[in-house]
Amino acid sequence: MESDKVAASRALTQNVEMKNQLDELQQRFVQLTNDKAELVIRLDSEEFANREIRQNYNSMEQKLQANEERFKFKDEEMIRLSHENVELQRQQLMLQQQLDRLRHYEAKAYHAGEETEKENGADAPENEAEEAKEVGLLHNHSHDHSHQHSDGHCHDNDHDHSHEHNHHNAGDHGHPHDHPHDHTHDHSHSHPHDHQHDHPHDHGQNHAHRQAAETLPTAEAVERLQSRFTTLISQVADLTEEKHSLEHLVLQLQSETETIGEYIALYQTQRRMLKQREYEKAAQMRLLQAEREQLREKIEALNKLVVSLGVELPADAAQAKQPEAAAGSEHTPGEGENSQQIINKIQDIISEIKENTEQPSHNHAGDHLNCCMGKFEVV
Numbered sequence: 218m219e220s221d222k223v224a225a226s227r228a229l230t231q232n233v234e235m236k237n238q239l240d241e242l243q244q245r246f247v248q249l250t251n252d253k254a255e256l257v258i259r260l261d262s263e264e265f266a267n268r269e270i271r272q273n274y275n276s277m278e279q280k281l282q283a284n285e286e287r288f289k290f291k292d293e294e295m296i297r298l299s300h301e302n303v304e305l306q307r308q309q310l311m312l313q314q315q316l317d318r319l320r321h322y323e324a325k326a327y328h329a330g331e332e333t334e335k336e337n338g339a340d341a342p343e344n345e346a347e348e349a350k351e352v353g354l355l356h357n358h359s360h361d362h363s364h365q366h367s368d369g370h371c372h373d374n375d376h377d378h379s380h381e382h383n384h385h386n387a388g389d390h391g392h393p394h395d396h397p398h399d400h401t402h403d404h405s406h407s408h409p410h411d412h413q414h415d416h417p418h419d420h421g422q423n424h425a426h427r428q429a430a431e432t433l434p435t436a437e438a439v440e441r442l443q444s445r446f447t448t449l450i451s452q453v454a455d456l457t458e459e460k461h462s463l464e465h466l467v468l469q470l471q472s473e474t475e476t477i478g479e480y481i482a483l484y485q486t487q488r489r490m491l492k493q494r495e496y497e498k499a500a501q502m503r504l505l506q507a508e509r510e511q512l513r514e515k516i517e518a519l520n521k522l523v524v525s526l527g528v529e530l531p532a533d534a535a536q537a538k539q540p541e542a543a544a545g546s547e548h549t550p551g552e553g554e555n556s557q558q559i560i561n562k563i564q565d566i567i568s569e570i571k572e573n574t575e576q577p578s579h580n581h582a583g584d585h586l587n588c589c590m591g592k593f594e595v596v
Contacts, residue, residue: 231560235523238567242516245570249512253505260498267491274484281477284470291470295463302456309449316442323435515566522559 228556231556232526235526235560235563238563239519239523242519242567242570246512246516249505249509253509256498256502256505260502263491263495263498267488267495270484270488270491274481274488277477277481277484281474281481284474284477288467288470288474291463291467295460295467298456298460298463302453302460305449305453305456309446309453312442312446312449316439316446319435319438319442326435512570515570519563519566522563526556526559
């Protein structure tokens with residue numbers, strides 16, 4: 218009887234210990250479930266962060282493409298402006314040459330007018346001398362003609378009728394000849410004076426009119442050229458200023474492009490690291506799933522052993538109350554051995570579960586990156 222009581226007490230204590238171990242196993246299973254949920258939450262947060270980084274990367278790629286298009290447009294505009302600048306410089310040179318040519322022609326025309334005036338002033342005395350000679354020759358010719366008519370009058374003096382007729386004719390003839398002589402003389406004396414007076418006046422008027430006609434278009438052309446030259450100079454200054462501003466803008470865009478390139482390189486590095494961590498987490502999740510299946514199988518085995526042990530304990534208690542000591546003494550050692558085997562199996566399974574559920578301390582060290590300063594920590 219005492220041995221039966223001792224065996225029953227041992228079985229009860231072992232049952233209590235097994236219940237405690239089962240509670241501990243359940244707590245560990247709950248802890249594993251919580252750890253799994255935490256890992257799932259972390260995985261979701263990492264996926265969300267990865268989506269945000271992917272969106273940032275796409276936006277940066279779009280900005281980079283837009284900046285490249287702007288660079289292309291600005292390069293084309295700079296090439297066009299450089300060609301226009303060269304064309305404007307060429308036009309400016311041509312206009313300067315035309316202005317110099319017009320000034321040369323104006324000076325040449327002015328000097329030619331002065332030389333013409335001088336030549337006209339030098340030819341005036343020669344014309345007066347020639348006209349005086351012509352007047353003298355006409356006067357001598359008239360005097361000789363009147364002298365010949367006087368000789369004819371003296372030769373016909375012997376005949377009265379003829380004398381009177383000749384004298385009358387000579388008088389009549391001399392009168393017309395004297396009149397042309399006087400008219401010629403007066404005309405010859407008045408002509409040089411009128412010619413000398415009218416020629417410089419007409420020449421001065423013609424020269425002044427010609428000089429005014431040449432000066433007015435030349436001055437107007439010079440004013441137009443000067444105005445066009447000033448507008449071209451202002452346009453060249455504006456284009457130069459715009460060129461400098463475009464160069465400054467190009468430098469700024471280049472610096473922004475370099476910064477964007479650095480960000481893209483950093484993003485690619487972080488993305489590679491995140492992908493590697495995703496692969497590692499996926500492998501850990503697969504391992505956890507396998508361990509979970511193993512734990513489930515072991516818990517099912519423990520449940521079966523506990524059920525079998527709970528069935529055998531009431532049988533032991535009934536046999537202990539029987540009055541037959543011999544029969545009870547024969548069955549008790551065999552049943553104690555079976556329960557001891559079950560307990561040993563349960564302890565082995567519990568020790569295996571403890572070994573599998575022991576989590577090593579994971580220290581999330583800082584991941585050092587070569588392309589940036591500081592540390593990249595896992596959130």
